[in-house]
Amino acid sequence: MDKKRYTISANIPIAPQVYRMELTAEAAPQLRAGQFVEVAVPGQFLRRPLSVSLSEPGRLTLRYKVVGGGTAALAAMQPGTELELLTGLGNGFDIDACPGRALLLGGGIGVAPLHQLCRDLRAAGRPVTALLGFNTASEIILCDELRALGADVHVATADGSAGIRGFVTDALQQVTPKFDYYYVCGPMPMMRALYPLLPDCGEYSLEERMGCGTGLCFGCTIPTTDGPRRICHDGPVFKKNLLPW
Amino acid sequence: MVSDTSVTLGGIRLKNPVIPASGTFGFGFEMAACYDLNRLGAIALKGTTLEPRFGNPTPRIAECTGGLLNAVGLQNPGIDALVSDIAPKVRALCDTPLIANISGFAVDEYGICCEKADACAEIDIIEVNISCPNVHQGGMTFGTDPAAAAAVTRRARKATSKPLFIKLTPNVSDIVPIAKACEDEGADGLTLINTLPGMRIDIRRRKPVLANRTGGFSGPALFPIAVRFVNQAATACRIPIIGCGGVSTAEEVIEMMMAGATAVQVGSANLRDPLACPTIIDALPAVMKQLNIDKLEDIIGII
């Protein structure tokens, strides 16, 4: 865990109610794909947990959706504004667990951490297929970035306005991708629907209301096959065999 | 002149009065990677019961203006794990006095837990929590009735010769008879206050935010309420008091001590800023200088 002040260098709408925020800080720590940060939002008591979408030297990219007061306040911030972040939280995805072809499955704003995951898997020489689900065409994000990294990207939209009509589960059944390991991040109903369709060789990034984000309050505990685990401290990424769904 | 921040609590010397509050500091060792736990005055360990407990389903946290509601529901691995595993682990990282925080659902459960904590060399102080709002039996009910508070204190006193603090709930119309009942039964001190019961509703989903429906409110908004409780109890009792509720600055530590606290617990502030305790401790000497305080102990209960 590191506490650091970052400066907003860009805060750009990329889809309805969805923003890409770039933050810079000198000697910003390198963060792992699937880790998260806790952003102090003036006027809110608790910080807001947001996934690392992309961590580069001196720079951090977040992608977030406005759902309430905290994210609305973030959306209104101008470049130059300073934010205090706790960084390096959570375990992150296990890149080394993938012995060959990787499959990424994401839905909605849950695709955010897949950017860096895809970059790091590609850097490790892994072929990547990505199945991304959105409600409608205007909400699609990250497709171009993942394609630019060399991923084979398939999109599903619930209303059929782009790509496969339906959910990520439908995309999985229609595309039938070949893979040796998979990574899932998205809304809980999506992850639960995918769980029975996928083999053991994969991991899921979970989300829950958090108090601290640093393992202190036990606010985000879930039952696992190996006893209670704090999502913020022992996750947010859990191997399939730990999830008693 | 060097500012003297040390205090004596239950016969134990603390290098400063700042103690992370139970339930807001993990198992006690998580922050060791971020700062030296020896800097803390003492550490209140996570609330522990006789049997292991998973606690409540999630969501367990609901944010509010001025703080948060929690309904963790006493998730803990049980008293045996505390004394055999957790306390030794924390002790291996620091010499800081350790406070075991005990909860129960029956008088005897409190007693057995206190006996086990008493036998644990790493535990310096026992804090008996008769004020948890997030469990459906026991917990807070012991803290709202002087006779029940006396019964738990009597049993705990029999179980241990270590300094015994009783942690009280603000959910009462008069704290004085309850505080006095604990003092009369031999408590060495009191901790005030635990959380205030509260509720939030998600107006879009038309459902309570917390799976448990209600939770305990804590955070900065609790501070003036805690100061009032501490002052009332300090005025009525002779035993030392640990002030707790909404503290997040060195100034508030001093205010709590002026109200009558010998030491101060910092809870929710750790959740917003995991470095809250060392930050407060570092700020204390300068604030003391500003206020012409040489020795922190001199200001205890001056109000």
Ligand SMILES: Cc1cc2nc3c(=O)[nH]c(=O)nc-3n(C[C@H](O)[C@H](O)[C@H](O)COP(=O)(O)OP(=O)(O)OC[C@H]3O[C@@H](n4cnc5c(N)ncnc54)[C@H](O)[C@@H]3O)c2cc1C
């Ligand atoms: C590990 C993790 C990673 C996340 N990554 C992202 C991301 O990359 N992009 C993104 O848009 N969102 C992400 N979220 C969800 C994001 O934290 C919430 O949308 C955000 O906290 C909402 O804050 P608010 O003040 O706008 O909403 P409000 O509803 O007003 O918030 C009230 C309280 O509930 C909490 N809360 C509300 N919704 C959620 C939620 N879905 N998950 C957790 N806490 C919630 C808030 O933190 C706050 O404490 C992530 C959540 C977690 C746990």
Ligand SMILES: Cc1cc2nc3c(=O)[nH]c(=O)nc-3n(C[C@H](O)[C@H](O)[C@H](O)COP(=O)(O)O)c2cc1C
């Ligand atoms: C997440 C959380 C868990 C808590 N767990 C316990 C506990 O196990 N035992 C206890 O005596 N108090 C517990 N408390 C209460 C705190 O120790 C403290 O009394 C209360 O939060 C008020 O202080 P604060 O405003 O500084 O947080 C908990 C509080 C929070 C926020």
